[in-house]
Amino acid sequence: xxxxxxxxxxGVPYLVAAIVAVLAAVTGWLARPLSPGPAERRELIxxxxxxxxxLAANLELxxxxxxxxxxxxxxxxxxxxxxxxxERDAGPAAAAIAALYEGMxxxxxxxxxxxxxxxxxxxxxxxxxxxxxxxxxxxxxxxxVLRARPRAGWPAVSARLHGRFARR
Numbered sequence: 327x328x329x330x331x332x333x334x335x336x337g338v339p340y341l342v343a344a345i346v347a348v349l350a351a352v353t354g355w356l357a358r359p360l361s362p363g364p365a366e367r368r369e370l371i372x373x374x375x376x377x378x379x380x381l382a383a384n385l386e387l388x389x390x391x392x393x394x395x396x397x398x399x400x401x402x403x404x405x406x407x408x409x410x411x412x413e414r415d416a417g418p419a420a421a422a423i424a425a426l427y428e429g430m431x432x433x434x435x436x437x438x439x440x441x442x443x444x445x446x447x448x449x450x451x452x453x454x455x456x457x458x459x460x461x462x463x464x465x466x467x468x469x470x471v472l473r474a475r476p477r478a479g480w481p482a483v484s485a486r487l488h489g490r491f492a493r494r
Contacts, residue, residue, distance in 0.1 A: 366415065369411050369415075370411060370412075370415045370416070370471070370472070371472060372408070373408035373411040373412055373415075373416075374412075374416070374468055374469070374471055374472055376404040376407070376408055377404050377405050377408055377412065377423065377468060378465060378468055378469060379404070380401050380402070380403070380404040380405060381426075381461050381464065381465045381468075382465070383401055384400045384401055384430075384461060385458060385461055385462065385465075387399075387400060387401075388400075388433075388454065388457070388458050388461075391437050391454070395440065395444035395446070397434065397437040397438040397440075398434075398437060399434060400430050400433065400434055402427055402430060405423065405427050409424070412468075415471070416468065416471045417471070418467070419464070419467040419468050419470065419471050422460075422463070422464045422467055423464050423467075423468060425460075426457070426460050426461055426464045429457055429460070430457070432453060432457075433453060433454050433457035436450035436451075436453045436454050437450075437454060
């Protein structure tokens with residue numbers, strides 16, 4: 327009669343070591359750097375460049391407003407076009423850009439409200455200047471997306487597992 331393996335006969339520790347080794351190998355494989363493929367990278371570069379140019383144009387328009395006090399209409403077509411790409415690949419920068427574009431109509435409305443001799447109320451000036459500052463900060467964070475290193479380690483494991491279960 328053959329007895330089941332116990333801790334005493336030396337077989338179980340090897341089994342535990344093998345399981346630990348397999349788990350470490352799987353974790354190491356999942357933790358490898360996670361970078362977008364060439365097509366996704368090109369799409370991200372195109373999106374970042376287009377939205378960056380649009381923000382630069384909007385900042386130029388607000389500069390014209392500062393000089394002339396004539397209301398301007400800010401551009402938002404490129405952001406609408408690339409929103410999904412940015413949300414997928416640009417992380418926190420995409421959230422800042424989305425918030426900026428959501429506040430765009432308030433800034434435009436503030437430009438349209440004028441008092442005597444084209445004067446602006448202090449709260450409208452503050453809103454417009456705040457939008458400009460937020461636009462510059464969002465523009466910098468958007469540019470940083472292209473310089474970011476690929477996720478590795480636990481962030482890569484989490485992204486891979488989240489992506490795997492999100493597709494089901």
